Amino acid sequence: MRRVTAICNGTAIDHIPSGHALQVLKMLRFDVGRSNPISMVMNVPSGKMGRKDVLKIEDRELNQEELDRLALIAPKASVAIIRNYSVAEKRTIELGSELINIVKCSFSNCITQNDREPLPHKLKIVSSEPMEIRCSYCGKNQDIDEIVDYII
């Protein structure tokens, strides 16, 4: 059963871990200053994952670079680009080997804490299951549960 009305054009993100839709919006920088209509369902039953969240963003086709940011919190999400009410393209999310200028290192004594330092924030993906992410400069492992708070 589709709980949200069909959209004409845009992007549908399905299979977001239950309760994480707002974080996904934040990671996509759709939480402030945008005018696209967005509909969201949270905690709906899913065959694959028990419960899940779903997001639909109208009039905007997310590109691969934007989608890859989601790998941090919704690595198994399925993404459909909707054109004229039907699925025109399907995209998957890929976790690369390094996150460049996506999140900041959370360690208080890291050199990258100085906002005036100009080099990009870089975090290495050490392993994807379980997710282990390490700052490429200071070498500290990041707390995955708090990583949304450090989105750039």
Add this chain to the structure above:
Amino acid sequence: MGDLITMDDLTNKEILQILKEANTLLPVARGETYLPLLQGKVLGNLFFENSTRTRMSFETAMKRLGGEVINLSSIGSSVAKGETLYDTMQMVDGYTDIAVIRHPNQGAAQYSADAVSIPILNAGDGAGNHPTQTMLDLFTIHEAHGSLEGLNVMMVGDLRYGRTTHSLSHALVRFGAELTLVSPESLKMPAEIVSDLKNHGAEVTETEEMASSIGSADVIYMTRIQKERFPDEDEYNKVAGVYKLDASDISEAKAEMIVMHPLPRVNELHASVDSTKHARYFQQAFNGVPTRMALLCRGLGIKVPKKVK
């Protein structure tokens, strides 16, 4: 390319090669012969945090090889005026051929290496890495035992904050060491390091008691309990005096066992050990010179000859 930021930048084979070169350079390090391999080269000594041994031994190493040294003093300089590390490094890139950096912020060495084209040697970044210290420790162990393979090494004292024991233990397990970690409960080696060491297949024993392991040790690595880390005097006093090694403690030790210490020492290592055949800490401090010579040559891509007259 010639950067040295963590010990992961060196393979076991490279470590052994550098130790061999350091050994070749010993007469030069002692000033018995002059070998101007680095003539015309300029080293930038960038100590954003205090240092005695590391800064001086780098300076000696460079000068004995015919090179020049310029020092950055952060007090009163543009650093104190709020210049970014990136900007400081652009200047250093223009003035020098290689730089040694110690910085209070973790990751500063890797950041500097990314910011410039000259090679960067990490001489301590926060509580992070200090690989040139590890190299001189390995040199000292190799010098005494003729090998790094399969040694029984005891580390004693502040294993929580002592960054020298962190990177040394990582390096030693790569050569099959068996480790005994002796510390008060509150100053144990961080759990993630211990699990790394065990994942490497190392046999690691954690204990609060020092005496019973001395007999089987090939190396006893003493460290200072760092007063500046404690919130109050009482907490410090609880653990300050727990480990004191004196000559009588090691009377039953293996003949070839060596006692090391990164220095400065307080009361954990009694002066009575100095005159025993086991004492190796002053030698260890000197070994910073030949080891750093070899690391400067590696950084600058200068070949060390097989023999030095």
